[in-house]
Amino acid sequence: MAKETFETATSSSGSGSAVGVVEPTYDEKAEEAGSTWQRALDSFKRNPDFSITQRGAVAGNGQVYDLESAVQNTVQSPLARRLKGRHLQMIAIGGSIGTGLFVGSGKALQQGGPASLLIAFTLIGMMLYCTVHALGEMAVLLPVAGSFSAYSTRFLDPAWGFAMGWNYALQWLVVFPLEVVSAAITVDYWDSNISPAAWVGIFLTTIITINLFGVKGYGEAEFILSIIKVIAIVGFIILGITLDVGGGGNGEYIGGRYWQDPGAFNNGFKGLCSVLVTAAFAFAGTELVGLAAAETANPRKSLPTAVKQVFWRICLFYIVSLTLVGLLVPYTNRRLIGQSDSDAKASPFVIAINNAGIAGLDSVMNVVIMISVLSVGNSAVYGSTRTLAALAEQGQAPRFLAYIDRQGRPLISIGIASALGLLAFLAASPEEVDAFLWMQALSGLSSIFTWGSICLAHIRFRRAWRLQGYTLDQLAFRSQAGVLGSWFGFIFNCLVLVAQFWTGFAPVPPQYGPPIQGARDLTKSFFQGYLAVPMVLRIYILDDHPFGPAAYIFSLHRSPYRRRYFFLHQT
DSSP states (O other), rough: EEEEEEEEEEETTTTEEEEEEEEEEEEEEOOOOHHHHHHHHHHHHHHOOOOOSTTTTTTTTSBBOOOOHHHHHTOOOOOOOBBBBBHHHHHHHHHTHHHHTTTTHHHHHHHHHHHHHHHHHHHHHHHHHHHHHHHHHHHHHOOOOOTTTHHHHHHTOHHHHHHHHHHHHHHHHHHHHHHHHHHHHHHHTOOOOOOOOHHHHHHHHHHHHHHHTTHHHHHHHHHHHHHHHHHHHHHHHHHHHHHTTOTTOOOOTTTTTTHHHHOOSSSSHHHHHHHHHHHHHHHHTTTTHHGGGGGOOHHHHHHHHHHHHHHHHHIIIIIIHHHHHHHOTTTOOOGGSSSTTTOOOOOOOHHHHHTTTTTTTHHHHHHHHHHHHHHHHHHHHHHHHHHHHHHHTTTTSGGGGGBTTTTOOOOOHHHHHHHHHHGGGGGSSHHHHHHHHHHHHHTTHHHHHHHHHHHHHHHHHHHHHTTOOOOOOOOSSSSSHHHHHHHHHHHHHHHHHHHHHHHHHHHOOOSSSOOOSSSHHHHHHHHHHHHHHHHHHHHHHOOOOOTOOSSSOOGGGGGGOOOTSOOOOOO
């Protein structure tokens, strides 16, 4: 197993001194002798070059939290750097495209109309552009395990980093069984007589097996699945333009007809606010490119390129495709009201193809939706296990979760994620709907907290960078949106939380079916949409460390961004 060492280098230029970071070097060890079977068994043993926490870093009574040691542990994580540039680029472009775009956009279209759909996804896309660039700037300089949760610990407050780490881990731990069930539901599009539990078992086995191949297996799977999703969306865009201008089977010109009748907006401003939350869910997972930086062979070269791809993903795959969806499907179409958020029959992409009368193509799109769901499930295992391992490395989770074998796999974390994936077998239970509605409530707003924390950490990072005497020219990669973009992202995420609070206690009335009324129904609706907020705040308050909540938040001069240990020196 390669042992990674970090060095720092100081170089002089015409404008003064500059701080450079020498790329990691890897000292390859001779492969141990033995049979193939023996080497395979040995690969599951703990990596011998790593200890989770330095002795004395965390006192036995839990009242001492050594922030510097936590920082060192995330940098020295034995996760294998095996992701290549092509893996990172495809993760950035299409890694998290799933039911949020293909199916959830139908619910958003029905609630807000085509104009609200376009405005909401554009606003969330602008915010994500600023957020991912801010994350990229920090991740290129600090490609550490845990990424954004580690940045919250380092630049904001260890208690908030603790809350953000567990928030993100729980989000993906819950999403994993949800996505597996979603994949099983897509099979019902063909009126299959096979039990959903059988499909759940097949999909669970597939995803777990991929992750047992390590980060290389995850990267190759996402590379292939993302290519399929990209080809499908580009194909739909070409088809959508053709259908809209009258190239369909009946030769009928559609144009902007549905923007006039039934109209561009539905449910007014409240409809727009409700679509914001759906749009945020559709973009969830965009930040995985920052988490993957810790396992990338050359993050300083690959990560900037991948971050820049996010702009094209937002514009092409979301804005253009959803513009065509709003032109081809009226928001009054009853098929937009599916049985669940994963019902492929409620996908506006499938509905548009069905309306065109193109035989067989709707089944092709349903296969793409199933592939997308499995891709997100694969990302859920990756995101949750790496976050759990990083939390353990920082002393913010049980130490056994940081068990990383000689192939760079966090085995115990993968085992826990796989065990929770068994909740997907609730698909065969009569309590399926209620169980998964509450599981979805736990993860509903988690991404909003993650994105807001990234933006705030970037603001603090820039401030601390300047106070310590560095200049922006010394950054290996600079966010195009800058600090102003991070302020926009942070404020906008706060506004989304406000919008969700409003639509939670005063929900948009359903177009079809009984209205939501009465204290019981309203309370249930509110907590199903807002449960993540009290959960995050509870985790934050529960974190008992010697600093106390928010002790570091206003102390920039005490920032962990100090010359004496910001970079790790060889010993």
